[in-house]
Amino acid sequence: MELQLSLEKLKACGIQAASITYDSREVLHAFGQAYNITYPLLSDVGSKVIRAFGIFNTNVPEDHKMMYGMPWPGDYLIAPDGTVRDKLFLRDYQLRPSASEVVLRHFGDRAGGNSVAINTDVLKATVTLSTDRCFPGQEIAMSLQISLKPGWHIYGTPLPGNYQPTELVFDSPLVGEQSLELPPARPMLLKALGETLPVYEGELRTVGKLGIKWSPPLPAKFLEALGTRIEPGAYTINGTLRFQACSDEVCEAPQAVTFALPLRVEAGIPPAPKKPVET
Amino acid sequence: MDAQTKAHILHDMIRRFTTGGGDITSSDWLAFVEAQNDGYRTGPAIGEKVPDFSLPDQHGKSRALRELMGPQGVLLVFSRSADW
Numbered sequence: 001m002e003l004q005l006s007l008e009k010l011k012a013c014g015i016q017a018a019s020i021t022y023d024s025r026e027v028l029h030a031f032g033q034a035y036n037i038t039y040p041l042l043s044d045v046g047s048k049v050i051r052a053f054g055i056f057n058t059n060v061p062e063d064h065k066m067m068y069g070m071p072w073p074g075d076y077l078i079a080p081d082g083t084v085r086d087k088l089f090l091r092d093y094q095l096r097p098s099a100s101e102v103v104l105r106h107f108g109d110r111a112g113g114n115s116v117a118i119n120t121d122v123l124k125a126t127v128t129l130s131t132d133r134c135f136p137g138q139e140i141a142m143s144l145q146i147s148l149k150p151g152w153h154i155y156g157t158p159l160p161g162n163y164q165p166t167e168l169v170f171d172s173p174l175v176g177e178q179s180l181e182l183p184p185a186r187p188m189l190l191k192a193l194g195e196t197l198p199v200y201e202g203e204l205r206t207v208g209k210l211g212i213k214w215s216p217p218l219p220a221k222f223l224e225a226l227g228t229r230i231e232p233g234a235y236t237i238n239g240t241l242r243f244q245a246c247s248d249e250v251c252e253a254p255q256a257v258t259f260a261l262p263l264r265v266e267a268g269i270p271p272a273p274k275k276p277v278e279t
Numbered sequence: 280m281d282a283q284t285k286a287h288i289l290h291d292m293i294r295r296f297t298t299g300g301g302d303i304t305s306s307d308w309l310a311f312v313e314a315q316n317d318g319y320r321t322g323p324a325i326g327e328k329v330p331d332f333s334l335p336d337q338h339g340k341s342r343a344l345r346e347l348m349g350p351q352g353v354l355l356v357f358s359r360s361a362d363w
Contacts (some may be wrong), residue, residue, distance in 0.1 A: 009299075014350040015353065015354050016356075017356065019361075020356070020358075021359070023360055029337045040342050041361060052330040059314070059315055064289055064293075067289060072357075073358050077355075078344075078352050079352045080351070082328050082329055084328075087322070087323075089321040145309060
């Protein structure tokens with residue numbers, strides 16, 4: 001269902017979408033109607049295609065009426081020649097991959113619609129979230145693009161303690177795990193300092209992930225005790241970009257620029273209206 | 280985790296859901312996740328060809344992989360079930 005929200009963005013990138021589950025055509029028809037799904041919901045009764053892909057979940061016993069036949073869930077981005085261009089499988093099923101993530105990885109900001117620009121006298125940075133709407137428990141992608149004025153650099157790692165390496169950190173009660181790996185920095189001999197330090201010059205571009213917390217389907221009291229209750233609504237995610245810009249002659253003071261990006265958390269998925277199905 | 284333990288955990292959790300789930304602890308929940316994901320596999324590697332297929336959609340129309348393609352390809356999402 002989250003996929004429906006991303007369809008337009010996918011289309012703009014020339015990507016069509018489809019889902020595959022073991023459900024009967026009747027179940028999928030009811031689901032599609034209930035949620036106004038416009039992409040193909042493919043019915044793999046007997047899990048033939050799920051098996052052919054090698055992702056049939058062999059942990060589920062045959063006599064488990066509800067779960068037998070399900071896959072280890074994941075997304076594939078398949079190129080027109082039928083080869084896998086990218087894929088996304090998450091071990092922790094509390095994190096659902098976002099359809100927009102694999103696309104942001106390949107198509108950059110065209111796929112994102114939620115950006116903030118940070119400008120200083122020597123640097124232009126853009127932080128983009130892959131979406132401005134998500135469901136609890138979803139993983140969304142973020143990208144960081146930095147463009148430096150010629151003659152200036154910022155630092156990578158490892159770095160001696162008196163310099164500030166480049167870092168992007170999100171700080172919000174909504175954010176669970178986050179990861180953003182910067183590409184390897186280039187060692188540069190800084191003549192004024194007589195030191196060789198890892199630096200970035202020119203353009204820097206990288207993509208990472210943000211895990212939005214989820215309330216598992218457990219009683220409210222229990223969730224509150226765990227501190228994992230996420231209510232739908234409009235949120236703001238705060239982040240900080242830290243860096244220190246230097247040229248051959250001068251070094252600016254370390255900077256910590258904070259920013260905010262809006263993110264709407266949609267209500268969790270209620271059970272689809274059911275038609276009795278013969279099993 | 281052996282097959283019998285996994286089967287027990289998967290059956291037991293669904294039974295407890297249907298009776299309200301009030302007695303489910305966080306370690307029960309983690310065991311439930313672990314029982315599903317134990318030894319998980321992710322299918323064809325990046326760069327490999329995926330198996331060709333043709334499946335009916337929600338309207339009963341048969342859809343082959345090549346018909347699902349956009350000019351830049353297709354995002355194929357495998358989910359557990361649309362029903363639960």
